[in-house]
Amino acid sequence: MIILDLALMLITAYFVGFIYYGLYRNITARFQRRIGPTIFQSFYDSIKFFGKKEAISHGWMFYLGPIIMATGAIMTLFFIPFFYQSESFSGLSGYGNLFLVLYLMLLGPLGNAMGVGVGGNPFGVMGVTRGLTRLFALELPFYIAVVAIMSISQSADIATIAGSQTTINAFAHPLLFIAALFSFVAMMGQSPFDVVGAPVEVYSGPASEFSGKFLSLLMSQSAIFSFAKLVLMVNLFLGGADGFFELLWKTFVLFLFVIAFGAIYGRFKTPQSVDFLIKVPTVIAIVGLIFATAWGN
Amino acid sequence: MRVLSLIISLLALWGVSTLFGSEAHWQIDMGSFGLEGVVIGLKATALANFFALLIAIGFFSISLIASKYKLSKGFYALLYLLLVSLFLIVYAEDYLLFFVGWEVMSVTTYLLFSYDLSREALIKYIVFALASAMSLLGGIMVLYSASHSFLYTDAHQGFIALSATLQVIFILLMLFAFFIKLGVIGFHYWLMDSYEQSSDFFTPYLSAVLSKMGIYALIILLVYVVDIHMISGTWLAYTLAIMGLLSSIIATFKAVNEDSMKRLLAYSSIAQLGYIVTVLSMADGLGGALYHSLIHTLVKLLLFINIAGIIYMTARSKFSELGGLIYRMPQSFVLLLIGIISLAGMPPLAGFASKFLIYTTLLEGGNLLILSAMLFASASAFLYIYKLIYGIYLGHPTSKRYETIREVPLAFLIPQYLLSLLLIVAGVYPGIVIPYFNTILKELRLETIPFESYTILGSEMASYNGFVLMSAFVGVFVLILLFMLSLRSKAKEAKDRFDIAYCGEVPDEGTHLHYGFSMGKELKRVGFIGVILRNSSSVFYDYISRQLFGFATVFRKLYSGNLSFNFNIAALFALILLWWGLR
Amino acid sequence: MDEGFLKEQQVMESDLNSETSHKSSVDFLMDWFRRRSIFVLAYGTGCGAIEMPPTFTSRYDAERLGIRGAATPRQADVIIVSGYCSYKTLRRIIRTYEQMANPKYILALGSCTVNGGMYWDSYNTIKRLEDYLPVDMYVNGCMPRPESILEGFMALQKEIGDGKISSWQKYEDNYAFYRKNQEAVLGQTVAPAYDADWYLYDGGL
Amino acid sequence: METNKHITIFHGPQHPGITGNMSVELDLIGETIQKATTHVGYLHRGFEKLVERRTVIQAFTIVCRICVPEPDPNEANFAMAVEELAGIEVSERVKYIRVMVLELSRLASQCMWLAGQSGSIGLYAVGQWAIADRDLILDLFEELTGGRVYHMYIYPGGVRRDLPDGFLRRLEKVLNHFKKRLKEYDNIFINNASFKSRAIGVGIVSPEECIKNGYVGQVLRGCGIEADVRKDAPYLVYDQLDFEVPTAQGGDVYARALVRRAEMDQSIHILEQVIDKMPEGEIMVKMPTHRKFKLPKNDTWVKVESSRGEFAYYMAGDGSEKIRRMQVRGPSLVHAFTLLEDLLVGAELSDVALIMNSLGICPPEIER
Amino acid sequence: MFATIKNRFATTDIEVKREDLYKVVVQRDAIFELIFMLREQYDYQTLNAITCCDWIEEEHFAITYILTTSDRKQSFMVQTMIGREDAQIDSLTHTFEQAEIMERDLHEMYGIDFPGNQNLVELSLENWVHTPPLRREFDTLEFVNNNLSFREGRDGNMDVKKEMKRLRALKKAQKAAAKKAKEEASEVSDGN
Known part of the structure; x- marks a missing residue:
């Protein structure tokens, strides 16, 4: 029964993730006063790459790199329950907790970094180094906010956190939500912090050596992974969801905010984004933490 | 022998x-x-x-x-x-x-x-x-x-x-x-x-x-x-926590800047020990400390033996002189990969178990800023971990010699296999050592870690199942691998290491393509990391040693060459001292 | 008029629809997807590259046809040779073309790629791109307008949709012919001399 | 003992962040550039050799194809050089039309710069708008000359055809549209906090170095020097039009961006004056057929202010109907080698595209 | 200014091309002295360009240095003649940094050697072994014909002039045939 549950979760994440990405391309097209492609354009792109006649590979570690990345993304998805009280769509979250999910989010990129390193493309390695440099900066405010949320709801299990929010955390603890949003924008690779694969600087970063089916695997896992992160943010800060419709509109609102935020700002340099993320959101998070713990108990 | x-x-x-x-x-x-x-x-x-x-x-x-x-x-x-x-x-x-x-x-x-x-x-x-x-x-x-x-x-x-x-005074002396x-x-x-x-x-x-x-x-x-329950909240707990955090954060950023493998691992072990010192300042932190010291011992043995093997085969120990050894030494690459996954505390392996125990004790203890600082320090550790494995195995070989080098001799591989086996077992069954830790804690009259089964680890606030985690990881990995193998589009092996997308140009033997040395060099542009990297404690100690040396030379001038005169001075000095003592 | 341009057109199209018979159903499905998503390599080789920005931005918007830019040859399907092609650029085009994953297409703009165009007597440009690389679709105009580039794309997409295009197969089959021409012009410093078997290699996972 | 301290990458011919078909070879430690070498020659067609084999009318068709983003300064230079050698005097109306065409092409090229500069910091929305607005100018050119980018309109001895009726009114409508649009670019791009944080203090040039090394255009004006060929050595009717040369202090990427933004307003101001003062007159001097149009044995050096700086031609005739020698000296020749290689040393990899766009480097005018 | 230049360098008089452009032709060994004098005394600080024109009939290259004042109001063309075989002139990179790239271009296009310029590597041509292309004796059309191949063109590959004559003759023949057919038709109509 749990296998069916996992399969359903995977399929919903795959389709909803790609439809969100299609909507993203349409909305940014509208920002730029043009029509933009169909919503299913990302499906066509990834399936076309699956259909490529052949793909260049640099040895078995290169072959396994994207596979580990996809494994990391799918494992993160499995350990995040979609709804806080219903038994279905809870995946493996019964066996895991929030710390595990935080670390699983880092497993995929590290695995892919091995593949990129073996590929031997200097641009790929520079993209990975930029990603790892930005990683600890974006994780600091996120960890402070998450730790505060955990101590407020006295549990590290995502379902109980989502369920125990009488007034949703975004309004109960606005400072924590703002700090987490800053790092969420960076996590989704949106504009001021999209330094990893900046085409103008690093020749499309880590993905510059992957072609054909590896590239489509990377595309599909990024769709699944972004949906998993959206669901995690909804569970932590927007009071979880008890029905599919509520889950969808909450994740879409969050996604819309991330797109709008990204469309206004140009790209920071890596040290600048690290500097910014370590200063502004971290201070907000610490102040939020103090308020939360002082008022919390 | x-x-x-x-x-x-x-x-x-x-x-x-x-x-x-x-x-x-x-x-x-x-x-x-x-x-x-x-x-x-x-x-x-x-x-x-x-x-x-x-x-x-x-x-x-x-x-x-x-x-x-x-x-x-x-x-x-x-x-x-x-x-x-x-x-x-x-x-x-x-x-x-x-x-x-x-x-x-x-x-x-x-x-x-x-x-x-x-x-x-x-x-x-x-x-x-x-x-x-x-x-x-x-x-x-x-x-x-x-x-x-x-x-x-x-x-x-x-x-x-x-x-x-x-x-x-007693505590300061012992801590020093x-x-x-x-x-x-x-x-x-x-x-x-x-x-x-x-x-x-x-x-x-x-x-x-x-x-x-x-x-x-x-x-x-x-x-x-010092009874451990008394200290939580006292200055001793705070010094331990702060010294531990400082050493883990500063050592992590210093590690990224190192070009020699052994210095990088030295800084990394300082950082890991910093975690243990921090968690020891908690009242019920002893369980986490014991678990992490076990994992740290296994990981450091594995990493240093791996490095010893590399130095034994290539006689080089710097990232800027190594690189591209993965397909010549595949076994030591996989072993180092297992080592760094557990060093980083990544889920499927044992490193996560000990870090998770530390985090739950900190969470239940309620000191959240220390917990987030530790999460931050372990997240920032990824950079030097990737530098370690990239600098040696991935990227491009720095000299032609590495293209004909053989795998590390068996003597190096056996201990690494045993250690990684222990790490994998501890990863799948994180609770396996808990019963023994509980006997220690009972003997020291401290409250024990809740224990359900070998595969479950953690308390009522947060627990995870190691076996489900590993089987999910392996299951998903194998499923995706089978899916990729079943696709009609075949993966064509690249002809040589220069067949990379290089903006239309063609790299050749003389092009420098290995990023080992320069990884992490950009951190000095970030505000507070730049401060850490610029000044170091050795400046302080050099200053002290210079002062001492200066003082000693002045003091040496007192000795005017003939023995008897100085002997009398010394004897007089001793007499005065004795008089003052007896008074 | 059975001779002149029309006849040549038939000749060119004759060998295109010769072997669509043995395509399996998966191929037709894949062709349906390949038609809807084209990744164009970000490489402005000649003077026509100045009309690429208007084609891909707000006014003419090639993205609504599913056409998007790709940063590296690994991710690209189409390489646009936009106008004349000097020896130095030809060497880089051949290098990137060989790094692209099959099925790959070439869109040649302007008359400079057909017979040397305005620089027919220049010592540094090649006169006929067809000798060095298999071209799928020509778009005429001494720097074609965005509308005609889009028309070229749509024609290319229709051909891909019908599965008629297989110029990359032609390149692999008579690789020796193309290589001889390339080395005649560029000497030994073409792309690294990957010997022919690399192309006929069909092993691998 | 081989060591691998730095890595070598190409910001190469096939790269989304390169302005045109050229490449910069960078030696990096981390992402700090230790040494930069520019490589050009990817677009070399041997223009000067082809011109020597062609008569004036034949050379006229390929002259405008030298530099793609902004062909009109080439045509104007070629026409002025031939007229000076042959001693032809063009009518007042032709001079006004030529000024109009030059200013319109400058405005279009500034929009192209706006797209490149915003793309180099990832603000793709501004790029899309700028190129859409540039298309409005290209429509005007299409109506006037028949071609969107290559106009082949300014012919030695006049212009090829007269203004279609109602053209000036449509030009006025486009200028009003631009005046409204440019204010929007100000608050989304020029005053954007992320652009300022990326552009201020990057690629700084000192005024003394500019004078000695012969840098031109925005690089000079970005250091506060009022350098403009239209003011220093006025050609056509620029001495009858009133406009001022915008400058900014600092000599960095942001100063050059402010200068270019102010120049767009100046171009609109000039175009409005041209619309009011457009005189009557015939548009073409009676010219002998191209076989018999002989150029005297003489040489000259003519300059025009293009959107990136002083664009100069050296032309020498030798009495036959073919041009003996024509050398194109665009602003990018010195900017791409002496200036770019100095600015990039010590800069970060993410500043390369930013600096190259701010210098407006256009490779075809380097190697022709 | 003109007077000092004329008697110092005893050259032909200075030609005023436009009120902002003067030109003078000097001997080969006096040119750098003139350039430095213009630079110090008359504020011609900027070197805009170094150009070369190949006068094959008179067996010499005309090298022109174009200097501009620092307020960019005046330009000065200083020209000198150097021989076409193993052409050589000293490099200006010690004072003007930008001279390096200009001399590199001329070295590649004309084969002129600039001792003192360390960076005379290839600029626009890659692996070019033939004669420097801009010299007059290098014929580009002949080079293209024996190195590259044109598209065969259509089947007939007809020559334009012959084709025009053929079409005109064809039209005349058709007109004559039509006239003859009309006459026969009128005879037939007269006949019946």
Whole structure:
């Protein structure tokens, strides 16, 4: 029964993730006063790459790199329950907790970094180094906010956190939500912090050596992974969801905010984004933490 | 000699395992030798057995690789003496024997270093080792002045009997001694050179086991002498936490800037020990500390033996001279991969178990800022972890030699396989060591870690199932691999290492494509990391040594050449001193 | 008029629809997807590259046809040779073309790729791109307008949709012919001399 | 003992961040550039050799194809050089039309710069808008000359055809549209906090170096020097039009961006004056057929202010109907080598595209 | 200014091309002295360009240095003649940094050697072994014909002039045939 549950979760994440990405391309097209492609354009792109006649590979570690990345993304998805009280769509979250999910989010990129390193493309390695440099900066405010949320709801299990929010955390603890949003924008690779694969600087970063089916695997896992992160943010800060419709509109609102935020700002340099993320959101998070713990108990 | 060391290590392993359950206890009353009131003895407590096990595992793995190094007989003799002194420290039941073991350990390490270290590094080590031993002796004497006994059991009454200022002095002296041995930031001046220059055979033992003695001593101090429940909230807890955090964060960012593999791993072990020191400042942090020290020992042994293998094969030890060894040495690559996954604390392997235990204790203890600082430090560790594996195995080979190099000899691989096996088992069954830790905690009258089954780890606030995690990981990985293999589009092997998307240009032999040296060089542009990287503690110590040297030269001028005149001056000076003392 | 341009057109198209018979159903499905998603390599080789920005931005918006830019040859399907092609650029085009994953297409703009165009007597440009690389679709105009580039794309997409295009197969089949021409012009410093078997290699996972 | 301290990458011919078909070879430690070498020659067609084999009318068709983003300064230079050698005097109306065409092409090229500069910091929305607005100018050119980018309109001795009726009114409508649009670019791009944080203090040039090394255009004006060929050596009717040369202090990427933004307003101001003062007159001097149009044995050096700086031609005739020698000296020749290689040393990899766009480097005018 | 230049360098008089452009032709060994004098005394600080024109009939290259004042109001063309075989002239990179790239271009296109310029590597041509292309004796059409191949063109590959004559003759023949057919038709109509 749990296998069916996992399969359903995977399929919903795959389709909803790609439809969100299609909507993203349409909305940014509208920002730029043009029509933009169909919503299913990302499906066509990834399936076309699956259909490529052949793909260049640099040895078995290169072959396994994207596979580990996809494994990391799918494992993160499995350990995040979609709804806080219903038994279905809870995946493996019964066996895991929030710390595990935080670390699983880092497993995929590290695995892919091995593949990129073996590929031997200097641009790929520079993209990975930029990603790892930005990683600890974006994780600091996120960890402070998450730790505060955990101590407020006295549990590290995502379902109980989502369920125990009488007034949703975004309004109960606005400072924590703002700090987490800053790092969420960076996590989704949106504009001021999209330094990893900046085409103008690093020749499309880590993905510059992957072609054909590896590239489509990377595309599909990024769709699944972004949906998993959206669901995690909804569970932590927007009071979880008890029905599919509520889950969808909450994740879409969050996604819309991330797109709008990204469309206004140009790209920071890596040290600048690290500097910014370590200063502004971290201070907000610490102040939020103090308020939360002082008022919390 | 190599076979002898192997036998001895097996003997040690067997000995330690026999002592596990037994209540072996051996005590002598020194009164019979004219020192009344002094009782010393050895006691196989559960805690001592655990650390002895770590010592035995360490010694066993390095003796396996001993066959590849030409070491003189004196070296082996000193090694066995070091082993004896370590067992002495661990099994000692009183501070006197503990001090004897500590002193013998420092001196034998110095003699072992003298084979490889440069003169300057040797001086650095011996100065710090003596300082640590002297302050330890000072602390023991202060404690003895109140408790009139060296035994741990009645050390606590002595400590309470001390006046407030004497208590502070005692704790400062003891902490100074243990921080030097642990290499906490600021006291790690000796550690960097000795780790880098000591023989590759000895460094794994040095970093994995010797640093554990500092942890053991800190535990004894906190549990027996200063009751651990009293300290939470006091200045001692805060100093421990802050020193631990500082050393983990600063060491992590310094590690990324290093070009030599061994220095990077030295900084990394400082950072990991920083976690343990931090968690020891919590009231119920002992479980996490024990688990993390176990994982740290296994990981550091694995990493340093792997590095020793690389240095043995390529005779190079810098990232800027290595690279592109993955397909020539696939086994050591996979073993290093397992090592760094557990070093980083990534979920499927055991590293996550110990970090998770530390995080839950911090969460339940309610000190959230320390928890987020530790999460931040472990997240920022990814950069030097990736630099370690990229610099050696991935990327492009720096010299043509690496394209025809062979795999590391079997002697290096066997210990690494055993250690990674232990790590994988601990990853799948994280709860496997909890029952033994609970016996330790019960013996020290501390509250135990909730235990459900071998595969579950954690408390009611947060727990996770190691077996489900590993099987999910392997299951999803195999499913995706099968899906990728089943696709009609075949993966075509690249012709050579220059067939990369390089903006239309064609790289050739002379193009530098290896990013090993320059990874992490951009961190100095970030505000606070730039501050860390720019100034270091060695500046402080160089200043002190210059002042001392200046003072000594001035003092030497006093000696005016003829012996008799100076002798009278000295005698007069002694007389004045005696008069002042007797008054 | 049975001779001149029309006849040549038939000749060119004759060998295109010769072997669509043995395509399996999966191929038709894949062709349906390949038609809807084209990744164009970000490489402005000649003067026509100035009309690429208007084609891909707000006013003419090639993205609504599913056409998007790709940063590296690994991710690209179409390489646009926009105008004349000097020896130095030809060497880089051949290098990137060989790094692209099959099925790959070439869109040649302007008359410079057909017979040297305005620089017919220049010592540094090649006169006929067909000798060096298999071209799928020509778009005429001495720097074609965005509308005609879009028309070229749509024609290319229709051909891909019907599965008629297989110029990359033609390149692999008579690789020796193309290589001889390339080396005649560029000497030995073409792309690294990957010997022919690298192309006929069909093993691998 | 081989060591691998730095890595070598190409900001190469096939790269989304390169302005045109050229490449910069960078030696990096981390992402700090240690050494930069520019490589050009990817677009070399041997223009000067082809011109020597062609008569004036034949050379006229390929002259405008030298530099793609801004062809009209080439045509104007070629026409002025031939007229000076042959001693032809063009009518007042032709001069006004030529000024109009030059200013329109400058405005279009500034929009192209706006797209490149915003793309180099990832603000793709501004790029899309700028190129859409540039298309409005290209429509005007299409109506006037028949071609969107290559106009082949300014012919030695006049212009090829007269203004279609109602053209000036449509030009006025486009200028009003631009005046409204440019204010929007100000608050989304020029005053954007992320652009300021990326552009201020990057690629700084000192005024003394500019004078000595012969840098031109925005690089000079970015250091506060009022350098403009239209003011220093006025050609056509620029002495009858009133406009001022915008400058900014600092000499960095942001100063050059402010200068270019102010120049767009100046171009609109000039175009409005041209619309009011457009005189009547015939548009073409009676010219002998191209076989018999002989150029005297003489040489000259003519300059025009293009959107990136002083664009100069050296032309020499030798009495026959073919041009003896024509050398194109665009602003990018010195900017791409002497200036770019100095600015990039010590800069970060993410500043390369930013600096190259701010210098307006256009590779075809380097190697022709 | 003109007077000092004329008697110092005894050259032909200075030609005023426009009120902002003067030109003078000097001997080869006096040119750098003139350039430095213009630079110090008359504020011609900037070197805009170094150009070369190949006068094959008179067997010499005309090298022109174009200098501009620092306020960019005046330009000065200083020209000199150097021989076409193993042409050589000293490099200006010691004072003007930008001269390096200009001399590199001329070295590649004309084969002129600039001693003192360390960076005379290839600029626009890659692996070019033939004669420097801009020299007059290098014929680009002949080079293209024997190195490259044109598209065969359509089947007939007809020559334009012959084709025009053929079409005109064809039209005349058709007109004549039509006239003859009309006459026969009128005879037939007269006949019946």
